[in-house]
Amino acid sequence: MITHKFEKIGELDAETTKQSLKEIQNVCEQCKACDLHKTRNHVVFSDGNPTADIMLIGEAPGADEDATGTPFVGRAGKLLNEMLAEAGFSRKEDFYICNTIKCRPPQNRQPEREEKAACEVYLKAQISLVKPKIILLCGATAASSFIDEEFKVTQIRGKWLNIFDGIESMVILHPSYLLRNHSEEQGSPRWFTKRDLENVKKKLEALRQQESPVTQI
Ligand code: URA
Numbered sequence: 001m002i003t004h005k006f007e008k009i010g011e012l013d014a015e016t017t018k019q020s021l022k023e024i025q026n027v028c029e030q031c032k033a034c035d036l037h038k039t040r041n042h043v044v045f046s047d048g049n050p051t052a053d054i055m056l057i058g059e060a061p062g063a064d065e066d067a068t069g070t071p072f073v074g075r076a077g078k079l080l081n082e083m084l085a086e087a088g089f090s091r092k093e094d095f096y097i098c099n100t101i102k103c104r105p106p107q108n109r110q111p112e113r114e115e116k117a118a119c120e121v122y123l124k125a126q127i128s129l130v131k132p133k134i135i136l137l138c139g140a141t142a143a144s145s146f147i148d149e150e151f152k153v154t155q156i157r158g159k160w161l162n163i164f165d166g167i168e169s170m171v172i173l174h175p176s177y178l179l180r181n182h183s184e185e186q187g188s189p190r191w192f193t194k195r196d197l198e199n200v201k202k203k204l205e206a207l208r209q210q211e212s213p214v215t216q217i
Helices: 014-029 064-069 075-088 113-130 140-144 175-179 187-210
Strands: 055-059 095-099 134-139 161-164 166-172
Touching: 055 113, 064 075, 075 175, 075 187, 095 113, 134 140, 134 161, 134 187, 161 187, 166 187, 175 187
Parallel strands: 055 095, 055 134, 134 166
Antiparallel strands: 161 166
């Protein structure tokens, strides 16, 4: 497994981080680096908090996202919201949400290698600027953008991985997959995802605690 190094952009204050992301978004909205620009209605850049501790990277915008310009607002997004809330997260505060590619592939087909390559510059800039404590790679497409070995999502999900230099990362199952698998019984995909998100919550609390330990008097 290759560890991806991200250039540290020093300690930017929240306002500068937001402005820098906005500037990159403006460039991305004019992007014509691959053919997806011909069919898109909106570039879908991000949602959530630009200084969040957790970054969630999905696959690609679907029809609802293309129509609104916001990631994860369709059925998969609604399920994601429910599961994040159930694990005790605020999507708005705790998460910065984006996708591997920013434009919808026609008929929701999987993104092609060239499309991912063309879009990589934006995703890498987002990671460098947001500098999250945790990255969640949501589904096989997001995971395969950073994991160079053969893998099965169902086998690597839930493990803490050393993919990004200095950032804890985990692959989780994609909510679109969970929409096709309704069972919440022990051992089911939804059951595993619930456990994974609970572990993410615990990890986040531990990382925050390390950063500012409470002094015992
Ligand atoms: N699926 C994704 O991977 N991303 C979205 O934004 C919506 C659905």
